[in-house]
Amino acid sequence: MQEDALWQAVLGEIELSVSRGNFVTWFKNTSLVKNSDETVVIGVANIFIKQQLERKYGDLISQTLAKNGLSPKLVEYRIVSSVPSSPSSPEASRHRSPSTDFAQDSEGPAESFQTSPATPVMVTAKKSSNAGGLTLTHSYRQGLNERYTLDGFVVGGSNELAFAACQAVADRPGTKYNPLFLYGGVGIGKTHLIQAVGNILTAKHPDAKILYISMEQFVQEFVDALRFRKTAAFAGHYRTADVLIVDDVQFIAGKEKMQEEFFHTFNALHQANKQIIISADKPPKDIPTLEDRLKSRFSGGMSIDMQAPDFETRCAIAQTKAQAHGIALDRELVEYLANSIQTNIRELEGALNQLLAYCEVRNLAPSLNIASGLLNVNRTRPKHLSARQIIERTAKHFQIPVEDIVGPKRDKDIVVPRQVAMYMLRNELKLSFPKIARELGRKDHTTAIHSVDKIDREVRLDATLRMAISEIREHLYA
Ligand code: ADP
Ligand code: MG
Numbered sequence: 001m002q003e004d005a006l007w008q009a010v011l012g013e014i015e016l017s018v019s020r021g022n023f024v025t026w027f028k029n030t031s032l033v034k035n036s037d038e039t040v041v042i043g044v045a046n047i048f049i050k051q052q053l054e055r056k057y058g059d060l061i062s063q064t065l066a067k068n069g070l071s072p073k074l075v076e077y078r079i080v081s082s083v084p085s086s087p088s089s090p091e092a093s094r095h096r097s098p099s100t101d102f103a104q105d106s107e108g109p110a111e112s113f114q115t116s117p118a119t120p121v122m123v124t125a126k127k128s129s130n131a132g133g134l135t136l137t138h139s140y141r142q143g144l145n146e147r148y149t150l151d152g153f154v155v156g157g158s159n160e161l162a163f164a165a166c167q168a169v170a171d172r173p174g175t176k177y178n179p180l181f182l183y184g185g186v187g188i189g190k191t192h193l194i195q196a197v198g199n200i201l202t203a204k205h206p207d208a209k210i211l212y213i214s215m216e217q218f219v220q221e222f223v224d225a226l227r228f229r230k231t232a233a234f235a236g237h238y239r240t241a242d243v244l245i246v247d248d249v250q251f252i253a254g255k256e257k258m259q260e261e262f263f264h265t266f267n268a269l270h271q272a273n274k275q276i277i278i279s280a281d282k283p284p285k286d287i288p289t290l291e292d293r294l295k296s297r298f299s300g301g302m303s304i305d306m307q308a309p310d311f312e313t314r315c316a317i318a319q320t321k322a323q324a325h326g327i328a329l330d331r332e333l334v335e336y337l338a339n340s341i342q343t344n345i346r347e348l349e350g351a352l353n354q355l356l357a358y359c360e361v362r363n364l365a366p367s368l369n370i371a372s373g374l375l376n377v378n379r380t381r382p383k384h385l386s387a388r389q390i391i392e393r394t395a396k397h398f399q400i401p402v403e404d405i406v407g408p409k410r411d412k413d414i415v416v417p418r419q420v421a422m423y424m425l426r427n428e429l430k431l432s433f434p435k436i437a438r439e440l441g442r443k444d445h446t447t448a449i450h451s452v453d454k455i456d457r458e459v460r461l462d463a464t465l466r467m468a469i470s471e472i473r474e475h476l477y478a
Pocket of ligand 2: 190192247
């Protein structure tokens with residue numbers, strides 16, 4: 001189809017000017033729905049992609065359209081339920097040049113580890129976890145699970161740096177960011193990212209010795225090696241790796257002999273410019289009883305602090321994971337999930353899977369109702385949450401002074417936040433209308449009734465308003 005070819009050309013150019021993570025997250029599953037002199041309509045999978053394209057990439061898209069001979073008066077984004085996907089070769093070749101902003105900043109094109117044209121890097125999240133793929137010809141590959149891919153990783157503010165660094169390391173292992181050290185809380189994607197790097201490198205360099213191991217397992221192997229007097233073999237195995245990926249390195253704490261052994265392994269690899277990738281739940285300096293020399297080794301490359309994904313990213317993750325099951329969730333439900341589970345993506349995934357399984361068995365469409373009944377997530381309300389905190393948080397969110405929100409001003413950019421604050425007081429604290437009015441410095445309680453009513457109606461229609469409220473809530477309950 002002509003439209004399709006045209007759109008592929010546009011995407012091809014866009015891909016060259018944004019990072020790979022952003023391309024995959026925001027552009028990959030878009031299509032050209034309509035193309036006339038007046039209007040170009042771009043089909044997108046959900047509201048988040050729509051908003052992001054409108055807000056952040058509008059100019060880039062218009063410019064790229066123009067370069068391809070399209071100068072419509074209006075570019076519109078439309079949410080289409082099923083975005084045509086072409087998982088086969090054209091797609092794969094489009095994504096063959098995995099460069100990131102991050103990597104481009106510093107060095108020229110890849111050298112020794114250049115991507116070969118046939119690189120099967122594009123194992124996407126759609127593929128089921130046990131579908132062929134990685135062949136376990138070497139026992140030392142066993143640690144890698146092919147379900148973890150960079151394509152299947154949703155990039156947002158909390159993890160974009162880590163993502164970009166992993167991408168750069170996958171492009172040119174051993175050249176910079178060595179060691180790459182990712183740290184952060186549970187269930188935020190550390191294992192996913194470092195495994196994805198291992199998978200890419202394994203696919204690119206089938207003969208290289210790419211080792212992934214969790215520190216727990218590493219310690220166990222070492223203990224066995226000591227017991228069976230096989231420490232030389234153990235050392236030999238790990239010190240000859242081309243890439244060594246060690247997950248949850250904090251488990252080395254307090255194990256002196258292991259630290260000694262790991263120090264030498266580290267040095268051997270580092271001196272030979274072999275890539276080392278490490279994850280932990282905290283930065284090296286905070287790992288108790290970690291020898292200073294290991295702390296300094298670990299901090300000697302690139303350390304990245306990963307945070308729990310923000311609300312928007314959690315929504316995108318939930319949507320992406322559902323899509324991988326061939327299911328499109330409606331926005332309310334996605335937001336409910338993203339709100340119910342705020343820090344641990346593993347739990348978010350668990351909740352989603354539970355919901356999808358429940359619905360599949362009963363042949364129901366997933367809905368907010370089912371989810372809230374099923375998941376029964378009790379958002380714990382801090383007892384100390386006060387009206388004042390809600391008002392302050394709301395004012396802060398909209399970047400206006402608290403005095404204004406409770407004061408006499410009637411400007412629109414004050415009135416709306418004030419109404420939101422009233423809505424929050426009603427919903428979060430169940431305050432009476434007269435009390436709500438008083439808290440906001442209004443004499444008449446009917447103002448409070450109207451305000452709560454208005455926001456209640458608008459929140460159903462306006463995604464940005466919903467998002468604002470979610471964010472305020474998130475801060476209140478953080
Ligand atoms: P950690 O190692 O930090 O504890 P994991 O990497 O095991 O966390 O992530 C937990 C689960 O959440 C995994 O199934 C992973 O695929 C998923 N996950 C986490 N972050 C993301 C993300 N940004 N995009 C997609 N999936 C994610
Ligand atoms: Mg992990």
